[in-house]
Amino acid sequence: MNLVRKSICDGVNFSNIKDNRFKTGRVSITVFVPLDKDKVAQNAILPFLLSKTCEKYPDLKNLNDRLENLYGVSVGAEVSKLGEVQVLSISATFLEDEYSLQKENIAQGAVDLLCQMFFYPVLEGMAFLGENVEQEKRQLIEMIESEYNDKRVFAKNKCEQWMCKDEKFGINRLGTVEQVKSLTGQEIFDAWLNMLSSAKIEITLLGKADSEKVYERFRDEFSKVKRTNVVACATKIIKRAGKISEYADVMNVSQSKLVMGFRTEVSADDELVNAMRVAVAIFGATPYSKLFLNVREKYSLCYYCSAKYDKNKGIMMVQSGVENENIDRAKEEILNQLEEVKRGNFTEEDMQAIKRSMTNSFRTVGDYLSSMENFYLSQIFDKNKVTTDELIEKIKKVTKSEVITAANMITLDTVYVLKGKARP
Amino acid sequence: MVKLEEINSERLHDKYYRVKHKSGLKVYIYPKEGYNSSYAILGAKVGSIDTTFKIPGKAENIVVPDGIAHYLEHKLFESEEGDAFAEYAKTGASANAYTSFDMTGYLFSCTEDFDKSLKILIDFVQSPYFTEKTVKKEQGIIGQEIKMYEDDPSWQVMFNLLKAMYHNHPVKKDIAGTVESIAKINADNLYEVYNNFYNLNNMTLCIAGKVNPVEILNILDEKLKPSYNMVPETIFAKEPYEIVKQRVEQRFPISMPLFQLGFKENASKGRMTIEESTQTDIILSVLASKSSKLYNDLINKGLINDSFGYECFEGPGYLASIFSGESRDPDKVAEIIKERVTELHAKGIVEEDFERAKKSIYGKSVSLLNSAENIANVMLTLDFADKELFEAVECIANTSLIDVNERLKSQLDVSNCSLSVVAPEDGSLNI
Numbered sequence: 001m002n003l004v005r006k007s008i009c010d011g012v013n014f015s016n017i018k019d020n021r022f023k024t025g026r027v028s029i030t031v032f033v034p035l036d037k038d039k040v041a042q043n044a045i046l047p048f049l050l051s052k053t054c055e056k057y058p059d060l061k062n063l064n065d066r067l068e069n070l071y072g073v074s075v076g077a078e079v080s081k082l083g084e085v086q087v088l089s090i091s092a093t094f095l096e097d098e099y100s101l102q103k104e105n106i107a108q109g110a111v112d113l114l115c116q117m118f119f120y121p122v123l124e125g126m127a128f129l130g131e132n133v134e135q136e137k138r139q140l141i142e143m144i145e146s147e148y149n150d151k152r153v154f155a156k157n158k159c160e161q162w163m164c165k166d167e168k169f170g171i172n173r174l175g176t177v178e179q180v181k182s183l184t185g186q187e188i189f190d191a192w193l194n195m196l197s198s199a200k201i202e203i204t205l206l207g208k209a210d211s212e213k214v215y216e217r218f219r220d221e222f223s224k225v226k227r228t229n230v231v232a233c234a235t236k237i238i239k240r241a242g243k244i245s246e247y248a249d250v251m252n253v254s255q256s257k258l259v260m261g262f263r264t265e266v267s268a269d270d271e272l273v274n275a276m277r278v279a280v281a282i283f284g285a286t287p288y289s290k291l292f293l294n295v296r297e298k299y300s301l302c303y304y305c306s307a308k309y310d311k312n313k314g315i316m317m318v319q320s321g322v323e324n325e326n327i328d329r330a331k332e333e334i335l336n337q338l339e340e341v342k343r344g345n346f347t348e349e350d351m352q353a354i355k356r357s358m359t360n361s362f363r364t365v366g367d368y369l370s371s372m373e374n375f376y377l378s379q380i381f382d383k384n385k386v387t388t389d390e391l392i393e394k395i396k397k398v399t400k401s402e403v404i405t406a407a408n409m410i411t412l413d414t415v416y417v418l419k420g421k422a423r424p
Numbered sequence: 425m426v427k428l429e430e431i432n433s434e435r436l437h438d439k440y441y442r443v444k445h446k447s448g449l450k451v452y453i454y455p456k457e458g459y460n461s462s463y464a465i466l467g468a469k470v471g472s473i474d475t476t477f478k479i480p481g482k483a484e485n486i487v488v489p490d491g492i493a494h495y496l497e498h499k500l501f502e503s504e505e506g507d508a509f510a511e512y513a514k515t516g517a518s519a520n521a522y523t524s525f526d527m528t529g530y531l532f533s534c535t536e537d538f539d540k541s542l543k544i545l546i547d548f549v550q551s552p553y554f555t556e557k558t559v560k561k562e563q564g565i566i567g568q569e570i571k572m573y574e575d576d577p578s579w580q581v582m583f584n585l586l587k588a589m590y591h592n593h594p595v596k597k598d599i600a601g602t603v604e605s606i607a608k609i610n611a612d613n614l615y616e617v618y619n620n621f622y623n624l625n626n627m628t629l630c631i632a633g634k635v636n637p638v639e640i641l642n643i644l645d646e647k648l649k650p651s652y653n654m655v656p657e658t659i660f661a662k663e664p665y666e667i668v669k670q671r672v673e674q675r676f677p678i679s680m681p682l683f684q685l686g687f688k689e690n691a692s693k694g695r696m697t698i699e700e701s702t703q704t705d706i707i708l709s710v711l712a713s714k715s716s717k718l719y720n721d722l723i724n725k726g727l728i729n730d731s732f733g734y735e736c737f738e739g740p741g742y743l744a745s746i747f748s749g750e751s752r753d754p755d756k757v758a759e760i761i762k763e764r765v766t767e768l769h770a771k772g773i774v775e776e777d778f779e780r781a782k783k784s785i786y787g788k789s790v791s792l793l794n795s796a797e798n799i800a801n802v803m804l805t806l807d808f809a810d811k812e813l814f815e816a817v818e819c820i821a822n823t824s825l826i827d828v829n830e831r832l833k834s835q836l837d838v839s840n841c842s843l844s845v846v847a848p849e850d851g852s853l854n855i
Contacts, residue, residue, distance in 0.1 A: 021458045023436075024791045060723060064715035068780045071787025095787040099436065101821060139729040145679040146731070146750055151575050252677045252849065255571035288513040297507075300564030303572055321572050356516025363535035364461045364518075367633070368795065420575075 011230030025207025041175025083235030127185030491601015633796030
């Protein structure tokens with residue numbers, strides 16, 4: 001993965017990964033802003049609103065005619081969280097020119113569209129067009145509500161929200177239904193202007209397209225924008241859990257969900273970050289981890305039970321789906337298995353197996369455009385940025401005693417249970 | 425050594441190899457220059473719909489419990505020596521398996537020691553080991569898998585639709601079966617399904633990514649056990665053309681209602697040809713893609729959101745066009761879709777819409793060839809439907825408007841469709 005990064009202007013960078021292996025190319029604009037409870041909703045609506053229309057193609061139908069005529073350019077709009085940073089992105093994935101039926105210029109067409117969307121939205125005076133705003137407000141509200149439909153996602157979000165209720169991390173990345181309802185075209189316009197003038201922005205181009213041309217295009221667009229001081233983003237890490245908090249909701253579901261949130265003391269820039277990655281994987285991230293082998297295979301308590309480490313916030317979440325009457329047993333067994341890792345009850349061979357599995361997944365990153373982009377952007381705030389190969393080397397060097405040290409820094413903070421009651 | 429047949433595509437600047445191994449196994453190998461990873465999937469043509477079958481030369485039908493193909497998939501990972509996952513742990517491969525309506529696939533992806541992982545795959549799929557004890561143990565795990573799907577409204581809305589469309593076809597039954605049906609599964613009936621369907625003549629291996637075809641053939645020669653060419657025939661009860669019910673609804677603890685609208689179609693002629701399947705894709709795209717009049721109407725009226733989608737749902741003995749999504753008013757959505765279908769039937773598809781749909785579908789199909797995983801999975805699905813990858817892409821480039829309009833006449837019968845709705849419970853509290 002050969003990445004070339006250039007500055008466009010203060011706080012705005014352009015990165016190019018030249019790669020000839022793929023049938024498609026990809027261009028994306030990613031915006032990083034602090035997660036702020038009063039601004040979260042007006043920021044969250046931006047990618048969706050911007051990616052649906054623009055001055056040149058003022059309604060959804062015009063824009064989609066154009067996208068489909070360009071061999072189905074796939075436009076993505078996303079809002080995610082990187083620690084306590086709200087990440088807004090719009091992207092276009094397009095067929096490389098050489099595969100078009102009549103050798104058309106798709107790449108530059110897709111770049112042009114993305115620029116049109118980002119820099120030239122449909123406005124009325126100093127506000128986004130009212131009917132477009134109402135349309136996206138409705139859809140954003142439906143998106144927030146549909147997260148309640150998926151009980152796995154719902155239970156995990158609930159646990160995170162309770163665990164981090166006094167931290168920015170506990171803020172829903174999309175805002176609340178009430179916040180979205182009250183948004184106005186002016187507020188969103190202001191959020192857009194703020195983003196253009198002061199947010200940290202990363203533009204990435206992957207594939208065969210002429211990167212000079214694309215770079216020039218973005219530089220030209222940003223030369224029309226007045227940039228001010230770039231807003232700083234930071235994530236607060238709580239090192240250890242205090243008293244264990246327990247929360248539960250009861251619902252008409254067949255299967256109960258158990259989610260456990262842990263503090264790990266270790267985040268992206270810490271020495272032990274890779275030891276923590278290995279520790280969490282030995283504990284519960286693969287089919288030969290302790291959670292799978294014991295909670296699932298040995299005791300048949302569940303279909304899924306796994307642990308996930310978030311290096312940006314320094315937390316670990318364990319998720320499982322179990323019978324009501326087995327909730328306590330599962331919880332006990334999960335903690336039991338964590339103790340096993342803390343005591344060093346795993347063999348050198350267990351650790352090698354986990355390292356091979358991690359090596360495998362980091363190496364596979366290079367075979368997918370979006371994984372390469374993600375891998376790179378997920379480190380954007382890290383002091384020491386690494387390539388996949390460098391990361392693999394670091395993982396290989398992790399010792400058993402480092403894993404034990406890391407595991408012993410993990411403390412249980414919050415337990416959330418979504419309890420099933422028999423459906424009538 | 426068996427012969428490698430090379431299939432080239434000038435349009436795609438790619439090639440793959442096709443092999444019929446002497447053991448009976450069909451093999452596709454698609455090298456991707458410069459890739460770090462390789463992906464392999466070994467598929468058996470047996471899925472949830474194969475619960476009544478007949479062995480050539482025998483008179484009586486064999487009936488097995490619902491969900492047995494999926495149960496077998498779980499149990500095959502265990503052999504007398506241990507668990508296949510423990511073997512994969514030695515190579516670092518990421519392994520998995522899945523069961524669908526008409527097939528079961530065992531797969532892995534790896535970046536080193538491909539030959540070792542391929543041997544593990546071929547070995548464990550050829551070494552069934554079921555005892556009453558190991559079978560029993562799985563009931564708790566699969567029971568929880570079934571319950572997880574019971575709580576999944578998007579899964580339920582689909583099976584409710586299938587039940588509303590199909591009188592007899594087993595496609596209407598949940599892939600994993602029910603807690604009751606899996607209680608009837610034992611070592612004997614697992615062996616019965618295994619011995620009949622896991623015949624190499626009824627299986628296909630697809631590999632893509634960083635691969636060496638000659639090395640693969642050597643492994644196959646070493647590992648594959650020859651098998652008799654005797655493939656069972658699945659027996660389906662006669663399925664009427666007509667749907668069962670026009671509308672079904674289930675209440676769930678959710679806040680956004682979900683719907684699926686299915687137009688049941690005649691599937692008695694056997695599997696669709698590549699041409700038919702391409703024509704249908706174009707019809708559905710013209711009708712409901714984001715540039716369609718229908719999609720824009722529904723969005724502008726506030727009736728659908730980004731989750732809206734459509735598909736041609738097709739397999740042995742079943743064929744339907746299905747529209748799905750979230751909506752505050754699913755009945756209104758269904759009404760508007762039917763109106764628009766009627767209009768399309770009356771006016772036919774025009775050149776401009778056809779060209780746009782064709783380009784878009786072509787672009788999306790070529791994009792699939794980025795990923796080794798997609799390539800191998802698609803090659804397998806196509807092979808089980810007697811089709812092939814490059815033919816499918818070529819067919820999109822060469823399809824004609826006249827044929828598409830001709831096909832439209834036999835599809836999307838507004839008098840033969842069912843609506844499935846999953847709605848919020850009355851007074852359910854949004855936490």
